[in-house]
Amino acid sequence: MRAVGAKTAAELAAELELRRLKDDFHRAERAREEAERAEWYRLLEIAEKPVAEDLRSMGLDVDSAWDLYLIPDSRPKAIPVLLKHLALDYPDRVLEGIANALNDPTARPWWADLREMMLSTHREAVRDRLAATLSGIATRVHYTDLLDFLGNDKLGSNRIYFLRPVNRIGNRISPGQGRAVIETVADDPILGVEANRILDPQRSEPEPIGILIPR
Known part of the structure; x- marks a missing residue:
């Protein structure tokens, strides 16, 4: 059994x-x-080859725009090349790498070009990365533009990137000035969550935005 x-x-x-x-x-x-x-990755490498070749022709030994962060002081030389290629038709991931490489303080002299491209592009990947870039390099002289971005409904959820620089820079211009702007969008269906994190940081930890890691 x-x-x-x-x-x-x-x-x-x-x-x-x-x-x-x-x-x-x-x-x-x-x-x-x-x-x-x-x-x-193989197809991305093929697609990105013209970008890499242009960068290497300028003495920047990289295989991708994503790798520029590895070369100190590379951006001033690279930025004109990056802007040229950002206007071309590449896969989104390639465009993200190009725009992400522009997120450097040395890109400030090209603010007007970056602003125009963000406002006019039909590629969401480009708009998103340029919004992150502009928010990252903004200074006091760009405050009016930041307010315009924040009020531009056509930018959709990309406006979230501008909340913190508006708050930070506005408060430096005049105590409470930035905070007052953030308060006006606290109930906004798109901006409200991040706005309330800024207004009451103890209520919830802020989530990092605008960061892309190299591929």
Whole structure:
């Protein structure tokens, strides 16, 4: 008589076979995902080649705009090249890398170009990265532009990037000036959550925005 819970040889073999099939399926699925990822990077490298070649022709030894952060003081030389390529038709991830590389204080002399491109582009990836860039490099002289961005409904959720620089710079211009602006959008369906984080930082920790890591 077979003990309760004991398995016959046939049952055990069937169980092992099922486990093997599952393992084979998972291995095949992982291999497929890795192959797709490798192909994605290969196509991005091909797409980004003109950008990399232009940068290397200027003495910046990189394979991608994402790598410019590795070369100190590279941005002043790279920025005109980046602006040229940002206006061209690349995959979104390439455009994100180009725009992300512009997020450096040395890009301030090109503020007007960056502003115009953010306002006129039809590529959401470009608009998002340029909004993050402009918010990151803004100073007091850009405060009026920041207020205009914040009130521009066409920028949608990208306006969130400008809340903190408006608050910070406005308060430096005059105590409470930036905060007063933030208070006006505290109930806004798009801006309200971040606005309330700024107004009451003890209520919830601010979430970092505008940051992209190299690919």
